[in-house]
Amino acid sequence: MLPRLKRIGGNSFGTEDKKVLLIYTILRDEERIIDKALSKRGIKVEKVLGNRTLWELGNGLPEARLAINRTLSASQAAYISFLLEERGVKVINPFRTMTICNDKALTTDLLAKEGVPVPRTYLAFTPERAFEALEEIGYPAVIKPVTGSWGRLVAKVNDRDAAEAVISYRWNLGRVQQKAFYIQEYVKKPGRDIRVLVIGGKVRYAVYRSSSHWVTNTARGARAYPCPVTKELADIAERVASIVGGDIIALDLFESEKGLLVNEVNSTPEFARSSRDVGIDVGELIADYIEEVLS
Ligand SMILES: Nc1ncnc2c1ncn2[C@@H]1O[C@H](COP(=O)(O)OP(=O)(O)O)[C@@H](O)[C@H]1O
Ligand SMILES: [Mg+2]
Numbered sequence: 001m002l003p004r005l006k007r008i009g010g011n012s013f014g015t016e017d018k019k020v021l022l023i024y025t026i027l028r029d030e031e032r033i034i035d036k037a038l039s040k041r042g043i044k045v046e047k048v049l050g051n052r053t054l055w056e057l058g059n060g061l062p063e064a065r066l067a068i069n070r071t072l073s074a075s076q077a078a079y080i081s082f083l084l085e086e087r088g089v090k091v092i093n094p095f096r097t098m099t100i101c102n103d104k105a106l107t108t109d110l111l112a113k114e115g116v117p118v119p120r121t122y123l124a125f126t127p128e129r130a131f132e133a134l135e136e137i138g139y140p141a142v143i144k145p146v147t148g149s150w151g152r153l154v155a156k157v158n159d160r161d162a163a164e165a166v167i168s169y170r171w172n173l174g175r176v177q178q179k180a181f182y183i184q185e186y187v188k189k190p191g192r193d194i195r196v197l198v199i200g201g202k203v204r205y206a207v208y209r210s211s212s213h214w215v216t217n218t219a220r221g222a223r224a225y226p227c228p229v230t231k232e233l234a235d236i237a238e239r240v241a242s243i244v245g246g247d248i249i250a251l252d253l254f255e256s257e258k259g260l261l262v263n264e265v266n267s268t269p270e271f272a273r274s275s276r277d278v279g280i281d282v283g284e285l286i287a288d289y290i291e292e293v294l295s
Pocket of ligand 1: 144217
């Protein structure tokens with residue numbers, strides 16, 4: 001039998017004070033770290049396989065007042081945050097944050113509109129408009145899917161020939177999502193970018209992610225080393241957190257001639273590799289924050 005949300009009669013929420021739902025798809029290092037750190041503090045962690053749960057719409061009340069949603073699929077994660085929030089559960093991260101951060105176009109537009117420095121970026125829905133954007137930006141440029149992670153399908157195009165190949169493949173072979181062209185200036189960053197972890201609106205640590213490849217995800221082999229939290233960095237990160245909301249988010253920043261630029265915001269951040277490289281215990285940071293929220 002599939003797990004179901006427990007149904008509790010009437011309007012009583014039956015919430016247990018020191019219990020957290022950990023919604024997951026696969027128990028990766030991050031979920032294990034969170035589980036262990038919370039359990040060590042005496043917080044009961046109920047692990048819920050979110051994508052195998054039968055969610056009866058308009059019904060079912062979870063027996064917890066806090067949930068950490070670590071669902072892998074962006075669309076499933078958004079649904080789950082929505083359903084839980086609507087049932088009065090505080091969800092990390094909430095539906096709005098998940099929805100914005102899981103879409104690079106929404107994130108960039110919102111941040112730019114609020115005056116946060118971001119790379120110059122266009123969104124196009126046809127190849128013709130995509131080439132127009134590339135003419136505006138010039139080469140090299142970067143074409144990305146609006147959703148994705150680990151640097152997958154993030155393409156640097158050095159000239160029109162390369163751009164034609166990427167756009168034509170996406171247009172003719174891609175699913176509907178790949179037909180939204182997110183086209184961005186290539187930022188000449190110094191062989192690294194910066195990953196910043198923000199918990200409860202405060203910067204907790206920053207690392208450089210360095211690689212000989214222009215794609216600097218640690219999932220793609222980049223190494224992390226400590227990055228000082230300057231005032232510029234803290235101001236930008238905390239501003240971004242106040243705009244996108246959310247309790248635990250991670251930002252990718254680029255160092256550019258114009259100062260720091262925000263590349264993207266991750267609302268279900270991976271942190272195991274980078275924090276291990278610099279010896280930071282993110283489990284403890286998260287547990288401190290969860291205790292604060294539950295108290
Ligand atoms: N506009 C850009 N200029 C320079 N490097 C970029 C640019 N966009 C992405 N990158 C590199 O590619 C990596 C992955 O891109 P990102 O937008 O963070 O996608 P993902 O969601 O897959 O991590 C970044 O961490 C960075 O190293
Ligand atoms: Mg990234």
